[in-house]
Amino acid sequence: MPRFRSIHPLVSTLAVGAAVAGTPAIADACGGMFCDAPPPDGLPMPVDQTGENILFTIGGGFVEAHVQIEYAADDDTQRFAWIVPVPEVPEIEVGSARLLDNTLDATVPIYGFETQSSCADPDDGGAPQTSGIGFIEMPDGGGASGEEPTVAANGVVGAFEYVVLEGGTADTVMAWLADNDYAEDDEAPDILQEYLDEGHVFVAFRLDQSEGLDDLHPVVIRYPGTEPCIPLRLTRVAAQEDMDVRALVFGEARAFPVNYDHVQLNRVRLDWSNTGANYKELVTGAVDEAGGRAFVTEYAGDSELIANDNLDTSMLDADVFESLDAMDVVDALRDQGLLACSGECLPQHELILGLLTNYLPPPPGIAPEDFYACMECYRALVDVSQWDGVAFAADFRERIVDPMNRATELLTTWPYVTRLYTTISPHEMLSDPTFAEVEGLPDVAFRHGGLRDSGCCDTTMRLPGGREVILGTGNSWPVWGNAMPWAERISEYQPDGPPAELSDRSNEIDALLADYNAAAACPNPGGGGTTGGDGMGTDGGLSSTTGGTGGGDGTDGQSQGQDAGQDDVTSGCSCRSSGPSAGALMLFVLGLVSGRRRP
Secondary structure, three states, X not given: OOOEEEEOOOOOOOOOOOOOOOOOEEEOOXXXXXXXXXXXXXOOOOEEEEEEEEEEEEEOOEEEEEEEEEEEEOOOOOOOEEEXXXXXXXXXXXXXXXXXXXXXXXXXXXXXXXXXXXXOOHXXXXXXXXXXXXXXXXXXXXXXXXXXXXXXXXXXXXXXXXXXXEOOOHHHHHHHHHHOOEOOOXXXXXXXXXXXXXXXXEEEEEEOOOOOHHHOOOEEEEEEOOOOEOOHHHHXXXXXEEXXXXXXXXXXXXXXXXXXEEEEEOOOOOOHHHOOOOHHHHHHHHHHHOOOOEEXXXXXXXXXXXOOHHHOOOOOOOHHHOOOOHHHHHHHHHHOOOEEEEOEEEEOOOOHHHHHHHHOOOOOOOOHHHHHHOXXXXXXXXXXXXXXXXXXXXXXXXXXXXHHHHHHHHHHHOOEEEEEEEEEOHHHOOOOOEEXXXXXXXXXXXXXEEEEEEOOOOEEEEOOOOOEEEOOOOOOOOOOOOOOOOEEEEEEOOOOOOOEEEEEOHHHHHHHHHHHHHHHOOOOOOOOOOOOOOOOOXXXXXXXXXOOXXXXXXXXXXXXXXXXXXXXXXXXXXXXXXXXXXXXXXXXXXXXXXXXXXX
């Protein structure tokens, strides 16, 4: 097999903290980001939503949504809240960050190429060498006329308080929010009224005052229905331009957008030779050509590729903590693999440190990792009065054990996963995208590979599907004019058949490419031409775990140019190069890069 460099995605962690402008933190929410009311000094705490990941399952008459929000916050933002519209009063529970992370990590699209030289070398027999938000003030008095909303349900789920509001009007819902220390955007009333007119209820989430940033976790919202929906209309309260939205759908067959179009990218526009750095621009351009509301499929296929080894709970025992002495808690967590202590104690689960500090806080001035590594050293300073074994055990089950078990159950139940991606700006969030399973659609690979051939005079990149692009001597990707399409195909959902094709610009792309190649070709090529195929794997390059036809395009929107080492592809490769000088198979994970913004 050829050697290759794999650039892996930066896996999202569900932690909210200080974030510099433009650097998204992760919260777990859906719908509009409605901040808590400003602090006593009256300074705002802006919450700007930069992305949204939602994992859906559909079955037994219920839709289950696991939600992840990316947002940019200032250094003082430590409390936030959000409103989620749902069709009926839902069930609420703690979700598993690992389920979302594992699914995103396993399905992240990868673009790359294999390299060869077709220039004949007389000393080598002539054989080609191959290698591989804003705030408003309520009117004086804060009152509103009309029917009041009813609190249909309320409670605490993990680190969050929640209230389900049913009925009322936009004005009375806004008044309730103001009376309960929420601050909303001035666009909110009209949007809230749209959902009320459709019969929705609202779930208002807020971080419990006793909780810290280490306690944040996903929230699962389960409600009766058969149609997963992303409430983008309310999302526009805080959304940034060209916001990333990803939908992950577990089911029996490929999911397809119902009321948004579907686009297949023109991969001639993708900069294959420069780590695909223009990918988000490509998606944004393709979505623009579909009217600003469309998705691209990044992966569709078997869910068995999603890792589940970090979801095993066989070593976890909540009961043991009920009668445990405070000084023995750390040892028990080490025995269960949740802390790794050697000089300092490091958490092995994303929520365990926050949970531990709630019930057994470190003395002032002592770092948690140092305190838990040697509690005996600080025995005189340990506040054992805060230890409550029964309460700790209950939280341990709710926040750690149960979500991991549920995640394992979902991965075992659903054989198929679809990953869809779009970029969308607030002015385009006029309808909420919904999705449905469509039988008979082909799988979509997440790995896509080309073949770069260094000839005697110029270099050619052969793309999946057979198109060839002449790079010239500088190996730079062509700068295409406005005539070159961003989307190759645009299609729409049909309830009684396969998607209907709205646009196919393949011939136009081929003609423009032919004209470009004719002008860029070497006048006196010399040497042999490439006889290589489309690379290795299902989508014409690199190994793939799906047996489909490819054509998926996407990015995890998180990582760029991060070399994670020399991992080997496990299938689809035919040889290994003798070293870097022979060339390399390069895998590129496309990242969140500045894309072309829509007007």
